[in-house]
Amino acid sequence: MLVFLNGQFISEAQAVVSVFDRSFLYGDGLFETMRVFRGVPFRWLDHMARLEQGARLLNITLPYSRDQLRDYARQLIEKNHLPESLLRLTLSRGVGPRGYSPKGADHPTLVMTLHPAPDANGEPIPQWRVVTASFRLPANEPLALFKNCNKLPQIMARAQADASGADEALLLNTLGEVVEAASSNLFWIADNVVCTPPLNSGILAGVTRLVVLEICQSLNIPTRELGITPTNLPRVQGVFLSLSSWGIVEVTHLDNQPLGRSPLVNKLQSAYAQIITEHRS
Amino acid sequence: MLVFLNGQFISEAQAVVSVFDRSFLYGDGLFETMRVFRGVPFRWLDHMARLEQGARLLNITLPYSRDQLRDYARQLIEKNHLPESLLRLTLSRGVGPRGYSPKGADHPTLVMTLHPAPDANGEPIPQWRVVTASFRLPANEPLALFKNCNKLPQIMARAQADASGADEALLLNTLGEVVEAASSNLFWIADNVVCTPPLNSGILAGVTRLVVLEICQSLNIPTRELGITPTNLPRVQGVFLSLSSWGIVEVTHLDNQPLGRSPLVNKLQSAYAQIITEHRS
Numbered sequence: 001m002l003v004f005l006n007g008q009f010i011s012e013a014q015a016v017v018s019v020f021d022r023s024f025l026y027g028d029g030l031f032e033t034m035r036v037f038r039g040v041p042f043r044w045l046d047h048m049a050r051l052e053q054g055a056r057l058l059n060i061t062l063p064y065s066r067d068q069l070r071d072y073a074r075q076l077i078e079k080n081h082l083p084e085s086l087l088r089l090t091l092s093r094g095v096g097p098r099g100y101s102p103k104g105a106d107h108p109t110l111v112m113t114l115h116p117a118p119d120a121n122g123e124p125i126p127q128w129r130v131v132t133a134s135f136r137l138p139a140n141e142p143l144a145l146f147k148n149c150n151k152l153p154q155i156m157a158r159a160q161a162d163a164s165g166a167d168e169a170l171l172l173n174t175l176g177e178v179v180e181a182a183s184s185n186l187f188w189i190a191d192n193v194v195c196t197p198p199l200n201s202g203i204l205a206g207v208t209r210l211v212v213l214e215i216c217q218s219l220n221i222p223t224r225e226l227g228i229t230p231t232n233l234p235r236v237q238g239v240f241l242s243l244s245s246w247g248i249v250e251v252t253h254l255d256n257q258p259l260g261r262s263p264l265v266n267k268l269q270s271a272y273a274q275i276i277t278e279h280r281s
Numbered sequence: 282m283l284v285f286l287n288g289q290f291i292s293e294a295q296a297v298v299s300v301f302d303r304s305f306l307y308g309d310g311l312f313e314t315m316r317v318f319r320g321v322p323f324r325w326l327d328h329m330a331r332l333e334q335g336a337r338l339l340n341i342t343l344p345y346s347r348d349q350l351r352d353y354a355r356q357l358i359e360k361n362h363l364p365e366s367l368l369r370l371t372l373s374r375g376v377g378p379r380g381y382s383p384k385g386a387d388h389p390t391l392v393m394t395l396h397p398a399p400d401a402n403g404e405p406i407p408q409w410r411v412v413t414a415s416f417r418l419p420a421n422e423p424l425a426l427f428k429n430c431n432k433l434p435q436i437m438a439r440a441q442a443d444a445s446g447a448d449e450a451l452l453l454n455t456l457g458e459v460v461e462a463a464s465s466n467l468f469w470i471a472d473n474v475v476c477t478p479p480l481n482s483g484i485l486a487g488v489t490r491l492v493v494l495e496i497c498q499s500l501n502i503p504t505r506e507l508g509i510t511p512t513n514l515p516r517v518q519g520v521f522l523s524l525s526s527w528g529i530v531e532v533t534h535l536d537n538q539p540l541g542r543s544p545l546v547n548k549l550q551s552a553y554a555q556i557i558t559e560h561r562s
């Protein structure tokens with residue numbers, strides 16, 4: 001597999017960064033993970049917009065334009081013959097002097113890697129069992145909106161899911177609301193309204209979350225952004241997660257208890273599949 | 282400068298890790314920074330204890346024993362002829378499959394690097410101006426106690442200090458209390474009691490914080506662990522910070538307002554200097 005690193009296509013073994021790189025030292029960077037369908041990254045512009053906004057907040061200068069990155073991504077997919085894949089793009093602040101201050105770190109590192117898509121072998125969309133993790137996300141945290149390289153709470157949550165044989169873990173925020181899962185956004189259905197926590201609850205501004213809200217709008221399904229307590233979540237009509245790799249994944253069990261199931265989830269999955277089929281640009 | 286990387290001493294230019302290393306991807310690692318005096322890392326055992334506790338929480342297996350690490354550190358200091366320095370030790374979970382789950386990442390990366398000590402040229406201990414940063418730390422966060430590689434809030438806080446010409450930035454926790462600075466622990470003096478936020482307030486369990494509390498005990502200075510609001514902090518008798526590189530640093534200004542000054546700060550600095558002089562082990 002070839003890797004894109006700072007303008008070059010190199011082998012995985014050669015794809016290395018300095019031990020003084022700030023993303024290695026402090027997680028001082030951002031990333032995006034996109035599903036590639038038929039050679040084309042899905043929702044490329046949404047991912048770029050989030051990356052650029054995050055880079056502005058962190059004050060990291062993107063070393064390439066959108067068009068250059070798009071062309072490098074195209075070349076990477078072609079060179080690796082992986083038209084059905086996941087594309088990860090990492091932007092690190094790069095090497096700088098010791099210490100937290102970003103002063104003097106002016107040469108960002110940009111990496112793109114390709115990974116086999118989980119469903120590229122024709123696997124059907126799975127249904128997931130989730131557990132509630134004990135690690136909390138700060139509410140009202142502007143950094144959380146972007147896919148930054150500080151993912152220890154998510155890693156710890158995911159390890160708790162692994163330990164109990166679950167597929168994914170839900171995280172609470174510091175206000176005690178269930179707000180997202182380790183690598184996916186949370187939705188539930190209550191009174192036939194599709195609900196999801198608001199962006200200021202401490203969650204990632206997920207691109208697939210946005211697609212789900214757009215689908216609801218186009219199908220005239222009412223939506224609402226609000227918080228939910230761990231006590232109320234098991235009482236809703238249905239729960240699902242959104243993520244780039246799988247799209248919309250239904251949750252069947254929460255902490256080993258079966259959840260309600262709503263036909264709306266399949267309806268949304270079909271609409272999502274339709275969007276993917278039409279996706280070409 | 283030579284770097285220690287996974288059992289070898291190599292040049293800075295050769296000291297690289299894979300772009301698939303999880304500390305580069307997610308900040309999935311821990312570190313320690315120690316002041317080296319006369320060739321000997323100060324409070325080595327306290328730093329090792331914290332590293333080991335953090336590694337247990339993260340479920341990362343340290344690839345070397347304390348004694349092996351101590352010997353590698355000694356060699357690194359000798360080979361670089363830097364008996365007065367800062368030693369950074371980084372433990373990353375290493376390379377693993379894509380995704381947050383730590384499953385299958387079983388070969389940790391261990392790096393040690395040396396850096397000139399800020400005061401090795403005989404500079405006196407500085408006095409600092411600090412600002413209050415807008416980034417918040419989650420209270421009751423077990424991950425925060427350890428020096429983990431997720432330092433974006435601290436980096437952002439430090440960038441805010443840089444932008445306003447200050448030396449350091451204070452951070453609030455999600456309960457609204459001022460709890461620590463970007464790379465130092467917070468102390469203040471009120472009614473001749475040395476006060477500092479408790480460990481469950483979201484702070485790093487700083488080694489120098491521990492030394493300060495030990496000094497207070499040995500000098501019969503009363504101490505108290507409690508929170509403080511941003512409104513009350515400017516009203517105390519004196520404010521200081523503790524950190525490995527400088528020890529005890531007095532804070533003269535908070536958000537451009539001069540702070541009260543207490544003779545206790547100099548007394549603690551003298552006691553700290555005495556401990557360093559006696560440090561040999």
